[in-house]
Amino acid sequence: MAQRHIDLNADLGEGFGAWTMGDDRGMLDIVTSANVACGFHAGDPSIMRAVCERAVERGVVIGAHVGYRDLIGFGRRRVDVAPDALENEVLYQVGALDAVARAAGDRVRYVKPHGALYNAIVADARRAAAVARAVRRFDADLAVLGLPGSAFLDAAADRGLTAVPEAFADRAYTAEGHLVPRGHSGAVLDDPGAIARRVTRLAREGRIVSVDGTPVASPARSVCVHGDTPGAVEIARGVRRALDEAGVTVAPFVR
Known part of the structure; x- marks a missing residue:
């Protein structure tokens, strides 16, 4: 059944110091939600503030993109953090970004884990609960983004949080609905036209095609276009244009 509306999110603010990554300004002209790195896997106070200020100017919703403390590995390496420590680290990251977002004139409205943490809490119930506890402790009104059917979304819903399933525009899926490892x-798609078509199909039919051609049902209410994918702005622009032409409303999943 057609949804006729969907959110577009992107991972932004992922530079660090003199090191830049992606075109944050360009992406903020297209997406409706911004997952802003909070300093653990990427990002620093100056970058966080610049992204938040631009997001507020463009009416883009701000979310905390929390990850493992892994600048060297860009948060894509599994770190064996005890659940209690993980809860504290997530709480710390959300609080840091919220301070910057408030200085820019808004606040953090949702949380999305990054990279290896995102993948770990698909099945690791103890750490999924730790992340959900941190979000709930910071603000029970926050939403979270995660993989459909994940332990994280279950843990968030169990704690009264708004649990929002998402899909990835530029990542390949297995027939079981899991992401193909990077x-x-x-594993990473780069054809703008093909990506636009698959996102439009997802929004209209609630399905995404796996690597073997199997249509996989997806309840996703938000679609991520990675800001660090080569040609990310072109891909995001093509997706947005295709959705508009298909009559799908692109709007934030949370206000």
């Missing part, structure tokens, strides 16, 4: 060939 180390595998074809």
